[in-house]
Amino acid sequence: MDNNLHNSEKLVRYIDDELNEAELKALRRELETNSSLQQELNNLLITKDVIKNYGIVQKVNGIHKTMMLDLATDIYSTKAVIRKFPKMIISIAASIIIIMGLFGLYQYLTISPNNLYQEKYTPYQLAVMRGTTAESTITSAYSEKRYDSVIALYNQMKEPTMNEQFLTAQSYLNKADYSNAITLFTTIVEKNNSAHLSVLEDEAEYYLALGYVKNNEAAKALPLFEKMYNDKNHVYHNKIDRWYLAKIQLLVRKN
Amino acid sequence: MEVIKNYDDEELLRSIRDEINMDEAIKYLYKNYFNGLSIYVQQHDGSRQDAEDIFQETIVAFIQLVQQSKFRGEASVKTFLFAINKNTWLNELKRRSRAQVREAKFETAREVVDEGIHNYITGREARKQVLNIMDKLGEGCKKILLAFYYENLSMKEIVNTMNYENDQVLRNKKYKCLKQLEQMLTADPALAKTLKDALQNGQ
Incomplete structure (x- = not known):
């Protein structure tokens, strides 16, 4: 019995890491041959884990109660703040939301490629342009609003300049041939980009974007208008505002 | 908050x-x-x-x-x-x-x-059994065992906080408490196995 008690005490000191080297060796030898001592050690190790687990559960349980209360209070305090708003303010806010909703709905229903095009389109006014004889011919035809002649002259030219391409593209816009206008404006934008030029670049971008809008390709127009809006040095920067961008976005969604 | x-x-x-x-x-x-x-x-x-x-x-x-x-x-x-x-x-x-x-x-x-x-x-059942057997211990035993094995306090620290006469008195008390738990497991091998699986092997 005394021996058992002695061994039990040793086992407890063992799980508490209190045995010296010699005691440890002796105990390990004893454990190899004494199965009941081995069983007792196993159970002591389980009790140690039981205590640790109980400790964790107790700690989490204590915090759980506090946190549940805090989280609930947080939710209720948010609700309480909402409740504190006078009914009148809530009614006004609700009315504003309804009006804005109706306005948004109206915009959505009435927005169209044509009205967005007409909102920003103004025929290109010719500045004084100097150049070749042929170019002068196109220029004078354009200034006299003989758009068919501009297109015919352009089609006879082997190497038109970018100015001539631009006036021809404008003529196509005037003739409501948006597809051909888009092709020529795109050519001008690409030439400028590839050759690092800036011949009528901003003008071509602006009218190209409008061409896309009218041709029911608002998604292609949007990045061009965004570029104009973001670039303060763009010639047409002041013509594009947030509201117009929003309407283009609405048109993209509607499409 | x-x-x-x-x-x-x-x-x-x-x-x-x-x-x-x-x-x-x-x-x-x-x-x-x-x-x-x-x-x-x-x-x-x-x-x-x-x-x-x-x-x-x-x-x-x-x-x-x-x-x-x-x-x-x-x-x-x-x-x-x-x-x-x-x-x-x-x-x-x-x-x-x-x-x-x-x-x-x-x-x-x-x-x-x-x-x-x-x-x-760890299974929910095993956790309930942990609570059950710990609740069978007296409050004094629970405090000592938690302080030593969960909070990792030294005997000296526990003596000071729990007003025991000296280190040896506390040591004896802790031994008895631990043995009380251990004997619950010895008396119920099935419980010992369930807890071992849940806490040590994680099954």
Whole structure:
């Protein structure tokens, strides 16, 4: 019995890491041959884990109660703040939301490629342009609003300049041939980009974007208008505002 | 609401593993993950109370796994907590359910990614048994054993805080308390096996 008690005490000191080297060796030898001592050690190790687990559960349980209360209070305090708003303010806010909703709905229903095009389109006014004889011919035809002649002259030219391409593209816009206008404006934008030029670049971008809008390709127009809006040095920067961008976005969604 | 410190995953795991500012770390887990995880339970036939209970169990399991180095941050803490929460709830649903429909739901809902941790989650029954046998000890015994084995206080510190005459008196008392627990297990080998599987092998 005394021996058992002695061994039990040793086992407890063992799980508490209190045995010296010699005691440890002796105990390990004893454990190899004494199965009941081995069983007792196993159970002591389980009790140690039981205590640790109980400790964790107790700690989490204590915090759980506090946190549940805090989280609930947080939710209720948010609700309480909402409740504190006078009914009148809530009614006004609700009315504003309804009006804005109706306005948004109206915009959505009435927005169209044509009205967005007409909102920003103004025929290109010719500045004084100097150049070749042929170019002068196109220029004078354009200034006299003989758009068919501009297109015919352009089609006879082997190497038109970018100015001539631009006036021809404008003529196509005037003739409501948006597809051909888009092709020529795109050519001008690409030439400028590839050759690092800036011949009528901003003008071509602006009218190209409008061409896309009218041709029911608002998604292609949007990045061009965004570029104009973001670039303060763009010639047409002041013509594009947030509201117009929003309407283009609405048109993209509607499409 | 109390201001709770923010942790990144690594810092949180270190805090739990090394038991540094555990209260803060646990509060952080509640603040950041309770709402997200409770949605899962409540969307799968559970009440708000179920969600709270399951989250509490999730946190206990998470702490154990981290302290046993069975989770070292292989996945994010959020992903791991979600997997524990989900498994714990599905286990509970399975336990509650007597209908085969639920059995099928349980089996199909369990994802492969969860299997890895499933085996490490202590069963609810085992946890109840832990509470049962600890509650059979007197309050004095519980305090001493928790102070020594859970809070890792030295004998000297415990003597000072619990007003024992001296170190040896406390040592004798602790020995008796520990033996009392050990004898409960000796008297009930099935209970010993259940607890061993749950706490040491994680089954």
